[in-house]
Amino acid sequence: MNTKAFDTNNTYIEVQNVDFFYGKKQVLFNNCLTHRKNSILALIGPAGAGKSTHLRLYNRLFDLHKDRHAQGAVYIDGINILDQKYDLIKLRKNVGMIFRQPTPFPMSIFENIAYGIRLHYKLTKSTLAERVRVALETVLLWNEVKDRLNGHAYKLTPAQQQLLCIARSIAIDPELILMDEPTAEIDAISAGKLEDLIGTLKKKYTIIIVPQNLQQAARVSDFSIFFNDGRIVEAVPTNQLFTNPTNKQTEDYITGRSV
Amino acid sequence: MKAKSLYQRRLVNFIMLSITAGCALFSFLVLVMLIIALCKNGYPALTKTFFTALPAPPGVDEGGVSNALQGSIKMILFSALIGVPTGILAGLYIGELARNTRKADFVLNACGILSGTPTIVTGLFVYTLIVIPSGHFSGFAGITALTLIIIPVTARITAEILVQSSTAMREAAFALGASQWNVTFFVLLRAVRSGLASAILLTIARISGETAPLLFTALNNNYEADSLSQPTASITVTIFQYALSPFAERNDIAWGAALLLTLFILAVTLIARYTGKPQYLSRPLR
Numbered sequence: 260m261n262t263k264a265f266d267t268n269n270t271y272i273e274v275q276n277v278d279f280f281y282g283k284k285q286v287l288f289n290n291c292l293t294h295r296k297n298s299i300l301a302l303i304g305p306a307g308a309g310k311s312t313h314l315r316l317y318n319r320l321f322d323l324h325k326d327r328h329a330q331g332a333v334y335i336d337g338i339n340i341l342d343q344k345y346d347l348i349k350l351r352k353n354v355g356m357i358f359r360q361p362t363p364f365p366m367s368i369f370e371n372i373a374y375g376i377r378l379h380y381k382l383t384k385s386t387l388a389e390r391v392r393v394a395l396e397t398v399l400l401w402n403e404v405k406d407r408l409n410g411h412a413y414k415l416t417p418a419q420q421q422l423l424c425i426a427r428s429i430a431i432d433p434e435l436i437l438m439d440e441p442t443a444e445i446d447a448i449s450a451g452k453l454e455d456l457i458g459t460l461k462k463k464y465t466i467i468i469v470p471q472n473l474q475q476a477a478r479v480s481d482f483s484i485f486f487n488d489g490r491i492v493e494a495v496p497t498n499q500l501f502t503n504p505t506n507k508q509t510e511d512y513i514t515g516r517s518v
Numbered sequence: 519m520k521a522k523s524l525y526q527r528r529l530v531n532f533i534m535l536s537i538t539a540g541c542a543l544f545s546f547l548v549l550v551m552l553i554i555a556l557c558k559n560g561y562p563a564l565t566k567t568f569f570t571a572l573p574a575p576p577g578v579d580e581g582g583v584s585n586a587l588q589g590s591i592k593m594i595l596f597s598a599l600i601g602v603p604t605g606i607l608a609g610l611y612i613g614e615l616a617r618n619t620r621k622a623d624f625v626l627n628a629c630g631i632l633s634g635t636p637t638i639v640t641g642l643f644v645y646t647l648i649v650i651p652s653g654h655f656s657g658f659a660g661i662t663a664l665t666l667i668i669i670p671v672t673a674r675i676t677a678e679i680l681v682q683s684s685t686a687m688r689e690a691a692f693a694l695g696a697s698q699w700n701v702t703f704f705v706l707l708r709a710v711r712s713g714l715a716s717a718i719l720l721t722i723a724r725i726s727g728e729t730a731p732l733l734f735t736a737l738n739n740n741y742e743a744d745s746l747s748q749p750t751a752s753i754t755v756t757i758f759q760y761a762l763s764p765f766a767e768r769n770d771i772a773w774g775a776a777l778l779l780t781l782f783i784l785a786v787t788l789i790a791r792y793t794g795k796p797q798y799l800s801r802p803l804r
Binding site: 350427 | 688695696708
């Protein structure tokens with residue numbers, strides 16, 4: 260098993276021997292990987308392989324469910340965030356997350372973004388408005404919504420809602436952004452634009468994405484992890500994964516044979 | 519195997535459709551007849567005196583129900599003011615803060631049993647709890663009985679609405695680094711507020727029609743109660759007593775009060791239906 264195939268210099272994330280359990284059922288087995296800053300890591304593999312579960316390690320979202328727990332260590336910038344003493348609010352300010360389904364809150368476009376900012380910063384009205392504008396500009400949504408910031412977020416199209424969620428995430432200045440099939444519920448043209456956006460975001464953020472399909476992984480990611488049955492089978496630079504997979508299971512998956 | 523004839527299938531379809539449509543028509547007709555009877559008998563009683571005068575002695579015209587109107591409004595208002603917030607907070611605990619714990623399950627079951635309890639039992643309970651020790655019927659006792667009916671219903675509805683609300687939205691709020699209370703109050707409660715408001719209005723409509731618990735607690739009063747520690751008249755108890763009265767003018771007033779109550783409940787129900795349109799329905803379809 261080759262889990263440290265790529266660059267370990269400049270390590271930003273290091274996952275060491277992580278096991279994960281739903282109640283007594285183990286779903287992740289001995290996950291190990293490293294990832295560097297300002298690059299995009301794609302988690303690929305068949306449905307039920309544990310990609311989304313693995314993704315939720317980084318912001319400890321599994322903590323919402325009492326029956327779920329993880330063992331091992333996940334270091335982000337040298338700090339083990341699985342340590343129970345590590346502050347969840349601090350962690351989640353630093354690690355944003357985008358979900359499969361757009362999740363705008365039941366409030367105006369402006370308030371959606373301001374909500375997150377207010378959780379972590381005390382700002383004057385004008386600084387807050389400025390920050391909302393910058394976030395919306397970053398995701399290229401500003402021009403479409405600048406005249407209706409007080410309009411309800413539910414009135415936006417699904418693609419716009421997803422961009423709003425990304426804006427809400429980056430408005431609180433995270434370092435790492437997790438994306439769980441962010442284009443699954445939006446139309447193909449908007450999905451293409453969102454992929455382009457993800458490409459530009461990596462200049463400032465580190466991104467871990469569960470892509471919607473293999474093509475998306477090939478288009479957006481720098482490195483790929485191939486998951487199967489909760490185990491990391493292969494970790495390689497994405498271009499190498501598609502052109503020259505070293506592992507038989509990976510090759511079978513990529514070429515469409517059953518794993 | 520012989521195929522069923524098309525004729526036979528159409529016939530069965532026609533018969534079943536007719537039966538269901540017939541039952542629907544029947545229940546609708548009952549409602550229409552009820553409203554016609556109420557309007558015919560009740561409308562003439564709704565004069566200015568009806569709203570402004572106190573009850574007249576038996577056999578005398580010119581009586582009204584101003585005391586009962588005032589009593590009902592007070593008791594419904596106060597019980598809603600105490601019961602609704604308590605119920606919502608209890609529902610938040612069951613449905614969100616202590617979600618899926620044994621404590622929450624226990625309280626939820628208790629609320630289920632309480633909201634299924636016949637209201638006359640609640641009336642009797644308050645009778646033994648407040649009326650007997652204090653030695654007299656009172657508006658307070660009436661408010662207590664109505665509040666005890668509101669709390670479990672509101673708590674259960676709140677919990678159920680919260681449990682059905684979007685898991686993704688919950689996760690998204692937590693993923694931003696929000697604390698439990700912040701997620702609960704500013705995101706979840708906000709997301710369900712219209713559904714919740716309509717459910718609460720329906721609960722208020724329901725308690726407005728309660729008679730049994732008030733008979734044992736607030737009873738009645740021929741005058742306007744000066745304070746809530748006195749027996750207090752209500753529209754429902756007035757309907758009950760006047761409808762059984764041998765005097766024709768009292769029967770008329772009972773019809774009028776029944777029409778008024780029905781119109782009130784109808785109005786509240788319609789408002790509830792209007793406000794209850796869940797916000798997610800206004801999301802663009804895809």
